[in-house]
Amino acid sequence: MDATNSPATIKAVRVGFGRALPIMLGYAPVAFAFGVLATQSGMPIWLATATSILMFAGSGQFITISLWFAGAGLVSTALAVFVTNLRYFLMAVALAPHVRPLKGLARLIFGWQITDELFAVHITAFQQGWELNKTAIFTATSCAQLAWVGGTVVGALCGSMVSDVRPLGLDYALCGMFIALLIPQCTDRLHIIAAILASFFSVTLRLAGLGQWNVVLGTILAATICTLLETRFSPMENKAFAGTSSSGEEQA
DSSP states (O other): OOGGGSHHHHHHHHHHHHHHHHHHHHHHHHHHHHHHHHHHTTOOHHHHHHHHHHTOOHHHHHHHHHHHHHTOOHHHHHHHHHHHTTHHHHHHHHHGGGOTTOOHHHHHHHHHTOOHHHHHHHHHHHHTTOOOOHHHHHHHHHHHHHHHHHHHHHHHHTTTTOSOSGGGTTHHHHHHHHHHHHGGGOOSHHHHHHHHHHHHHHHHHHHTTOOTTHHHHHHHHHHHHHHHHHHHHHHHHHHHHHHHHHHHHHHO
16 A cells, blocks of 8 residues: 555544644635735735745735835835744744654744644644654645635735725634634643733733734733743642652651
């Protein structure tokens, strides 16, 4: 039997597609909105499509077309996108211990295809003890990017027919997808507290007029507080556990 048609390979493809499916459902409508806005701002269809293929970063792409429409220069646009996508460095560092078997081009492609949603799916699987499977992870990343590129192409082709994407409610698709990806990661009390605090700080900072940095700063504040809580209570729990073990050994 051909190795590519083996039961293990087919199972890995199914696992990868299953992980990508919720992301695909969220990516397609948002990418459609990007395609519409890109062509309406004067970006050629081929360039909008190339942006989704080569950049594959939602927030970075929307910033690109907004600056394109405003007439910003290449350096300003590149700098804005670089700052916006700095978070991917942290994601790559978090995933690095789990993907050590990937070498050369495979590691480069995997790093290039990291997005917020794919990071959430991968890191959750690894934290639950899933062993690295190249077929599964590249099926997930490729399917997700295919949905993004496909949505961009359709949106770009329909740009002249859609005057405003807001009444379509496409912006909620991404929010719904993030909620669906967040819930499986709340595996214990500390994760739940972090999610609640991040939401609270993000909304509070937004209402205070901070702007788009509210999510980043809200997440940092929540993570810092939960890290302090973990370092404050974990040693006590470990000490209590050690004391119990010692008592047990003495009794034995």
